Amino acid sequence: MVAKNANVSWRAPAPVPPAYAAVLERAMQAHQARDLDTAERLYGEVLELRAAQPDALHYLGVLMHQRDRSDEAVRLIQAALKITPKHPDAHNNLGNIHKECGRLAEAEACYRRALECGPTHYNALSNLAFVLEVQERPDEAFETYARLLREAPTFAHGQYMTGLFLRNYAQNVEHVEQSIECFREAYRLDARNVRALEGLGVSLYTLGRHDEAREVYRDWLQREPDNPIPRHMLAATGGADIPPRADEAYVRNVFDGFADSFDEQLLKNLDYRAPEVLADAVGEVLPAADGSLDVLDAGCGTGLCAPLLRARARTLVGVDLSGGMIEKARARGGYDELVVAELTAYLQEHPAAYDVVISADTLIYFGDLAPVLEAAHSALRPGGWLTFTLEVLEGEGDRYELSSSGRYRHTHDHTQAVVEAAGFEHITIGMDMLRKEHGKIVSGWVVLARRGGNDMR
Ligand SMILES: C[S@@+](CC[C@H](N)C(=O)[O-])C[C@H]1O[C@@H](n2cnc3c(N)ncnc32)[C@H](O)[C@@H]1O
Structure with a gap:
């Protein structure tokens, strides 16, 4: 028994998670596992338990875009942003939807807002650089990629995107050389990004460093003997016999990947x-x-x-x-x-x-x-x-x-x-x-x- 006026130190009770929290977590897990049907149903349950729950609105919006229902996606994310207007991820994802629908000015505005809310949102910074590039504003894109490298040198995707930009818009040999550094760094930071190796090979070849380009593809092929990309690129750089047409596995590999980023x-x-x-x-x-x-x-x-x-x-x-x-x-x-x-x-x-x-x-x-x-x-x-x-x-x-x-x-x-x-x-x-x-x-x-x-x- 505790005396009425005993000096008890009360600890605040652990906050009880709201009923929707566990459902939201399951929805997000299903979404990440690309089980869109389950995720959609669970986001719906969250919204029944708690009307206008902003995370559910936001991620359901992302999901609607994945289902090619982009207008609905935009409405949902905008509704989420009315409730949590300073959410950089939501601004960034809304930007991605506009970008993929070809609304580049809207996308740019969203990425800028994402960066105002979260100045270290490097995905948004990389996306901003990309939409400047495709709007044919190379000077601004150049500045933005340079900022990305300066502020986030360990962001592998940023290194890769900068490498592509530098090679594609090279004004001089130094830019192609810098692209080589970016591709090397991108691959060093994230060895899953084998596209960086392809970028590296193409940049080396562009500079006339053919032996080094072939070496990149040979190394890659040694590590992944069944990968059709280095096999094809080795032939394309003179390191193997030219096939009468591109290997079927190569075409499938390139275009199945391309379809996603189409x-x-x-x-x-x-x-x-x-x-x-x-x-x-x-x-x-x-x-x-x-x-x-x-x-x-x-x-x-x-x-x-x-x-x-x-x-x-x-x-x-x-x-x-x-x-x-x-x-x-x-x-x-x-x-x-x-x-x-x-x-x-x-x-x-x-x-x-x-x-x-x-x-x-x-x-x-x-x-x-x-x-x-x-x-x-x-x-x-x-x-x-x-x-x-x-x-x-x-x-x-x-x-x-x-x-x-x-x-x-x-x-x-x-x-x-x-x-x-x-x-x-x-x-x-x-x-x-x-x-x-x-x-x-x-x-x-x-x-x-x-x-x-x-x-x-
Ligand atoms: C550059 S895309 C062009 C697609 C479309 N014709 C267009 O203009 O938008 C080339 C297409 O050719 C397909 N392709 C390449 N080699 C092929 C082959 N041997 N048999 C069937 N399709 C092939 C690829 O899968 C890819 O979708």
Whole structure:
């Protein structure tokens, strides 16, 4: 028994966690494990237990964006920020959603707000530098990347992003040399980021330090003998035999990874025009867009050609090796069928099935074009049209090469010869601007050719 007035020291009782806290924790665990259904249900439970709980609103917003419901995502995170306006993560995540939806000015404003609330939020700083870069404000981007390196030298992702920026926007040799340091540091700080090794190899090669570039890929391959990227890049830098086309595992690996960061990559390629250029080229020779043609989008990627071809197509089929890219194409819509398959094999298995085969920036992963063009010829009905782009290899002669970027380039003469040899007629090979890279125009061959005969609908 304690006397009434005993000198008891009362300890404040441990705060009882609110009922929603355990549910929120489970929701976040499920979210991190990418179990979006469970996470969504649990965030909903949190919001029933405690209306407008800001963390649940914020993370449910992130989840909605992952489900391609970005408008809802923005509304949820803005609601969270009304309650906790100084939350740097929420500002940063809202910025990411705007960035991935292409609203760069809004994204920039969010990252700046994140930095006002949390000046050491280095993810936000790196994101800010990136959106300045893709808004083609290289001086401000340069300043921001420099600040990132100064303030956060051990932030691996920052080193990597700065390395890419310095190489892509290099004004002089020193910038490429600095990019080498950034890539080395990025990899030293986070050995999971093997992309830093690819960056390192490309920068070394750019500076003419070919042996060192090959050494990077050889070391990497020794550590990861099954990884198709260093194998392909070793060939691309002259350290191994050139494959007739990019290995299927390489294409899958690159493009499945690319699909995840597709929206970001697209921002870097705002002026990507290959689909429009091809659709215009083939549009000149096709009958009116009366929805009567069977069309194949060969190497459809995320489906950028679909809206340009839909009106002409009775059926529109997309084929691609990368399941990740096909998923993006499915989300975009417009196709009657989407198939994950290797292109040459697919074409061989579909004789006389198509009136049009269009292939934007896909045959740049083929060195020896003969098999794929012969297969395209056989997949077309008589009178059908093939159109595709290639990267330009300057100069005369019947040549192609695998460049240090990992893509193939073909000369005009080679292209003409191989399209003719596949049996096509009415061949035209023009040159057009296909995209801008780091402020510079990249032109490509634009090929249009017809299978003889006349069976077109
Ligand atoms: C640069 S993307 C272009 C995608 C799309 N055509 C566009 O213009 O946006 C190249 C695409 O070709 C695909 N690809 C490369 N080699 C292939 C092959 N042998 N068979 C099928 N698809 C291939 C890749 O997976 C990738 O999606």
